[in-house]
Amino acid sequence: MSTTYGRMRISTNRILHDKQNKKESTCYVASIGVLATMIILGILLAVAVLEGPQASQNHVVSMDQCSMVVVESIPQHVQYKANGTFGIPLEKVWKELLSIATEELEVVSFYWTLTGNDTNITSSSDRPGREILEQLQSLPSRNVSVRVVTSLPSINSNSTDLKILAEKGVHVREVNFGRLTGGVMHSKFWIVDRRHVFIGSANMDWRALTQVKELGMVIYNCSSLARDLYKIFLSYWVMGEYNSSLPVSWPPSFDTDINKEHPLLVKKDNITSRLYIASSPPSFCPESRTRDLEAIVSIISEAQHFIDVAVMDYSPSIRFHRPKRYWPVIDNAIRAAAFERRVRIRMLISCWPYSFPGMLPFLQSLASLDSVKDHISIQIKFYILPVGNQTNIPFSRVNHNKYMVTDKAAYIGTSNWDGDYFLTTAGVGLVISQHAPHSIWKIEAVQAQLQAVFNRDWYSEFAVNFAEPGHRADCALSP
Numbered sequence: 468m469s470t471t472y473g474r475m476r477i478s479t480n481r482i483l484h485d486k487q488n489k490k491e492s493t494c495y496v497a498s499i500g501v502l503a504t505m506i507i508l509g510i511l512l513a514v515a516v517l518e519g520p521q522a523s524q525n526h527v528v529s530m531d532q533c534s535m536v537v538v539e540s541i542p543q544h545v546q547y548k549a550n551g552t553f554g555i556p557l558e559k560v561w562k563e564l565l566s567i568a569t570e571e572l573e574v575v576s577f578y579w580t581l582t583g584n585d586t587n588i589t590s591s592s593d594r595p596g597r598e599i600l601e602q603l604q605s606l607p608s609r610n611v612s613v614r615v616v617t618s619l620p621s622i623n624s625n626s627t628d629l630k631i632l633a634e635k636g637v638h639v640r641e642v643n644f645g646r647l648t649g650g651v652m653h654s655k656f657w658i659v660d661r662r663h664v665f666i667g668s669a670n671m672d673w674r675a676l677t678q679v680k681e682l683g684m685v686i687y688n689c690s691s692l693a694r695d696l697y698k699i700f701l702s703y704w705v706m707g708e709y710n711s712s713l714p715v716s717w718p719p720s721f722d723t724d725i726n727k728e729h730p731l732l733v734k735k736d737n738i739t740s741r742l743y744i745a746s747s748p749p750s751f752c753p754e755s756r757t758r759d760l761e762a763i764v765s766i767i768s769e770a771q772h773f774i775d776v777a778v779m780d781y782s783p784s785i786r787f788h789r790p791k792r793y794w795p796v797i798d799n800a801i802r803a804a805a806f807e808r809r810v811r812i813r814m815l816i817s818c819w820p821y822s823f824p825g826m827l828p829f830l831q832s833l834a835s836l837d838s839v840k841d842h843i844s845i846q847i848k849f850y851i852l853p854v855g856n857q858t859n860i861p862f863s864r865v866n867h868n869k870y871m872v873t874d875k876a877a878y879i880g881t882s883n884w885d886g887d888y889f890l891t892t893a894g895v896g897l898v899i900s901q902h903a904p905h906s907i908w909k910i911e912a913v914q915a916q917l918q919a920v921f922n923r924d925w926y927s928e929f930a931v932n933f934a935e936p937g938h939r940a941d942c943a944l945s946p
Contacts, residue, residue: 547927557669568606577651726745745762794885818931
């Protein structure tokens, strides 16, 4: 900020020869000079007071050496062409996090079923799930405190995982979101020693490791972010107490300094990252926490060149409550980006036997807007995984991803893009925006990794053009 000051001129109609008058005139001019100096100093001080704190509050600086890596699971017998980009295997990351835990572990999952026995299935592909369950059981004997939060209601399951873990000293709470909000707890994340974090689409399900395509993010050595995510965990934990009720406003201990307006600033290896965690539903968020929906809409609204979305379900409606309602918040943001700013949109939507048929008209409406003549680019593909000889395994062979990448930011979430997930259901979203020299950004930045994963899937044999007839029979959205 710069200020231009003009010269101060004093005009007089006559020259005073009287000595006393000269002295008085000199004193007067000096007084004016002192007054002007005081005014200038006052202005500068006011500017410093007003602008200084605002500049320093644009972000929360982290001294942590946060390392961020994309995590994936690719279902068995799914082969991509050579030279594809892949995240670190989910099984490897979970086992590593369990092995490095020394003090405490918090795990949040919609449901638990880590063995094939829970689904009356005998399959060697549940081996990684069984091994992880064994690792979890061993943590209390290593003096690692383990707390688990899961949802009520949840999916119907014969799982004995939580009973086994409780017998080994793991603390378990079920949060009755059905009673509290009319939804479910759909969040999926880990916090290890308040230092390491995993957020992604994977539930504590053996199929997430070998039969379902998942995507998430692991962040190592990032205490600032881990402590912030812990506040969300704690909100679930206290609501898991018997006969709990939602507060009118959350106590100050649940407030956050890290949000959309003040992201966490991390500098490492010539990459500057700004990140924050968003959450839903609104009733579980203190005023300082960015809502998950707000994060998604703002990322879409700020994109200038491209928006790539991979999500299992997409429906601008509230479909799990009666009466069903139209809910165009995200849909409107996508249309505005395509129409008003000519941003290129690509959407990869999952298609499997359990897809919601009501998605089809909304997707057709979006796809019909694609126009080379009008420079509007909205392309939609179905992602269909081959079932092969895995037909005996229920709720498998699907792309369960929930992420978005743009030219400005990356978003990794736990929610499908239906209205219910942002109004009554618990979920979290990790937002990352990075800057680096182009040669480094292209190789190491999370946004670059995520876009490479999206491109791999988009151009794979499993991605079917929306308008292309003859979708596979195992896809519920086939014409």
